Amino acid sequence: MSILALHNSLNTYLLLAALLFGMGIYGLVTRRTLVGMLIASELILAASSINFMAFNRFTAPDPTIGQIFTLFIMAIAAAEAAIGLSITIAVYRNYKSVDTEDLVNLNG
Amino acid sequence: MNPTVVSEAPGLFTADGLAGLVFLIMVATTIIGGYIACSAERLVRGVAGLAVCFIGVAAIYYYLNSPFVAMMQMLIYVGAVCITISFAIMLAAPEDSKKSGPSGPLAGPLGLICAGLATFGMVVLALRTSFPVVQKINMGSVEKIGVQLLTTYSMVFELVSIVLLIAILGALVIARHGRSK
Numbered sequence: 001m002s003i004l005a006l007h008n009s010l011n012t013y014l015l016l017a018a019l020l021f022g023m024g025i026y027g028l029v030t031r032r033t034l035v036g037m038l039i040a041s042e043l044i045l046a047a048s049s050i051n052f053m054a055f056n057r058f059t060a061p062d063p064t065i066g067q068i069f070t071l072f073i074m075a076i077a078a079a080e081a082a083i084g085l086s087i088t089i090a091v092y093r094n095y096k097s098v099d100t101e102d103l104v105n106l107n108g
Numbered sequence: 109m110n111p112t113v114v115s116e117a118p119g120l121f122t123a124d125g126l127a128g129l130v131f132l133i134m135v136a137t138t139i140i141g142g143y144i145a146c147s148a149e150r151l152v153r154g155v156a157g158l159a160v161c162f163i164g165v166a167a168i169y170y171y172l173n174s175p176f177v178a179m180m181q182m183l184i185y186v187g188a189v190c191i192t193i194s195f196a197i198m199l200a201a202p203e204d205s206k207k208s209g210p211s212g213p214l215a216g217p218l219g220l221i222c223a224g225l226a227t228f229g230m231v232v233l234a235l236r237t238s239f240p241v242v243q244k245i246n247m248g249s250v251e252k253i254g255v256q257l258l259t260t261y262s263m264v265f266e267l268v269s270i271v272l273l274i275a276i277l278g279a280l281v282i283a284r285h286g287r288s289k
Contacts, residue, residue: 004118004128006135007171014234016135016168020142020161022227027146029219035196039145039154042189046165056248057172059239063248064256067177070169071253074184075268079275081189085196086283092200 013054020047034088034098038081045077131171138164151197159190176250 006012020043027040049070056066092098118124141164144157162185169178246252257265 002118002128003132004120004125007128007131010239011234012135013168013172015231016138018227018230018234019139021230022223023142023146025226026219026223029222030146030215032215033151035151035193035200036154038196039151039158039193042158042185042193043142043145043161046162046185050165050168053169053172053174053177055239057174059242061242061245063173063244064246064252067174067248067253068256068261070174070177071180072264072268074180075272078184078189079272081192082275082279083282085192086279088196089200089283090285098200 010054010058013050017047017050017054020044020050032100034084034091034100037100038084038088041084042077042081045073045080049073127171130167134164134167134171136164137161138168152194155190155194155197158193159186162186162190173248176253 024040024043024047027043028037031037031040052066052070052073056063056070060066088098091103095102097103118128120126120129138161141157141159141161145154145161148154148157162181166178166181166186169175169181
């Protein structure tokens with residue numbers, strides 16, 4: 001199969017989504033600030049949306065359902081970003097830092 | 109568009125070939141943006157990489173027969189979420205205090221192992237499974253999306269609007285608390 005016909009194959013999108021998911025996991029594990037972890041979680045959400053849209057295009061009988069689901073994912077992700085950022089700002093006010101290693105009040 | 113896999117090779121200077129070339133460029137844009145977003149030393153560069161990645165993802169939605177979702181991706185993610193994150197960086201993440209790189213000597217290898225295992229598992233699953241090709245009952249046009257949102261999914265639609273309202277109010281309350289300090 002030609003490399004120029006890759007956009008007609010489901011596996012291309014699945015592999016791309018897996019790669020984005022892996023990058024998100026890597027960022028989530030290695031980042032040491034809350035904002036960096038939020039950026040990584042946005043990558044994971046984008047990967048899941050690509051998976052939904054790919055299955056919607058290639059295997060779903062009704063292609064509106066996946067698009068609607070992706071729109072709902074976008075709405076929830078926007079809400080998550082707003083809440084996460086306000087929590088980050090509140091944490092910064094209290095601790096004067098957003099480094100995850102400084103937030104040790106709940107350490108056991 | 110026909111959902112079955114096209115097997116013959118298109119030439120580079122036909123419409124299909126050029127579409128394939130632009131698709132490859134957009135996939136590369138997505139991957140490079142994602143790499144910058146998850147590994148940049150400074151958070152501002154990470155947010156810029158995230159915006160680039162989301163532009164590539166919007167182009168991929170366009171290739172998946174969904175121009176409406178692509179437009180919403182540009183509006184919501186590139187236009188709103190990235191701007192909100194950069195506001196948070198300006199408000200709450202002083203760049204000069206500490207680096208934002210990996211925390212500790214073990215974090216980088218451990219993160220690579222976790223991410224590699226997750227990616228490997230998903231790739232193996234995707235390549236080993238054969239997915240059925242089904243008959244489409246409509247084309248997934250914007251008109252159909254609107255009808256479905258206001259009939260079948262109207263309850264979810266209203267609930268998501270309530271969730272968004274509560275999220276905005278909660279964000280305001282949390283960020284306003286302790287403002288005088």
